[in-house]
Amino acid sequence: MQVIITDAWMARTRAFHLSGVKLLFSLLLLSVCLMLISAGMYHWVFMKGAREGWPIIGSLVRLVVKDEFAQRDRYVKENIEVLAKRLGEMQAKMLQLESLGERVSGLAGINPADIAIKPGQGGALIGGRDLTIEELDATLSALDLLASQRTDVMTVIESRLFEQKIKKMMVPTQIPVPDANLGSTFGWRIDPITGRSALHTGLDFPAAPGTPIYAAAGGMVVTQEFHPQYGNMLEVDHGNNLITRYAHASKILVKKGDLIKRGQRVAEVGNTGRSTGPHLHFEVLVQGVPQDPQKFLNAGKGLAASQVAGSKTATAQR
Missing domain, CATH: 2.70.70.10 (Glucose Permease (Domain IIA))
Structure with a gap:
């Protein structure tokens, strides 16, 4: 392809010869430049319209922001529901652990009331309504306190049972010669x-x-x-x-x-x-x-x- 440029004022003519590769490269370069210019102008016009509150652009911005916040709220709500369900399961397990601790403390000869533990700290989460972050945080704090209390109780029970085991091991109840018959008695x-x-x-x-x-x-x-x-x-x-x-x-x-x-x-x-x-x-x-x-x-x-x-x-x- 040959391009001829004529300058009437200087009465001069120039001729350029473009091959297929050069022509394709030139078209691509021109397309990229146009895209960059368009993007820059779109960004400038959109940002200026959003800041100055142009009617059409302002409506588009509000629509996009509203949709984004709706998606975010929906995501947070779904995650809160999952967390609430898991917290409910954790509370049920804590109640089972509390009941087990009371039974084991009885075997160890410990009165749960003597360990200054408030019973009934657990309980399932209230269903049928949306829970807030504050409610979840309060429930987590209560579970953390209850877990610490149960740990203290289990530690005391473990110590008492270990003490009882040691005492039993220190009492002579094993026959010293297992295979021998008893001769003279006491x-x-x-x-x-x-x-x-x-x-x-x-x-x-x-x-x-x-x-x-x-x-x-x-x-x-x-x-x-x-x-x-x-x-x-x-x-x-x-x-x-x-x-x-x-x-x-x-x-x-x-x-x-x-x-x-x-x-x-x-x-x-x-x-x-x-x-x-x-x-x-x-x-x-x-x-x-x-x-x-x-x-x-x-x-x-x-x-x-x-x-x-x-x-x-x-x-x-x-």
Whole structure:
């Protein structure tokens, strides 16, 4: 394509030759320039009309702004409804947690009224109307306070239950020689050596030498020595002035000052000291006074039976 430009005043003529590529490029460049000029003029006219309140442009601006605010309000309302539903579910769960806390506190021996907790803090959100941001914020604050209170209650209950568990573990309720039959019981009997009536201050568990002896409860070893009457003797302090004694052992496996736990292997059956045959002589002393160990062991059997029954009941309810 050839373009000829003639200048009449200067009596001069110029000729330009445009190929297909150059022509296409020129048209594209011209189109872009026109688009930029149009956009700039549209923006200037629209902004000026919006600021000065031109009738047609002002109406268009108000319509666009109104539609934008309507969409935003609809979006916020939908999200508030979703949040309200989730808050209602959270409040229902908090009520369930509150009820569970009351039941567990009863098991722990704690009166909920003594922990300064206001009951009935939960409750479902009111339905059938639109909720405001302020109402949602107030509900969230109430839930946060209630959750903090429930956490405090559960912490107290956990401490009390842990304390009760520790106390149970410190009571000698486990048979020290599980596989042995019970020999002489606690009480008055004919002494096998002197043939006279004498008080037998513990329980005897006849067993083969070397049979393991297990701690009847957790505690601290306060005595580990050889006694003329008891032979190799071990005494464990369980707190609350309660001590268990293991006598006539062939071997002691712990030493004074050791902390031991329930069911730990502490000695082996023997025939040391004043003994007529291999056995364990087991005593329970409260404030230094011998008690019948059978009462403690029977309590352990009853506790184990109740735990098994409770486990079966829970399994059947699932």
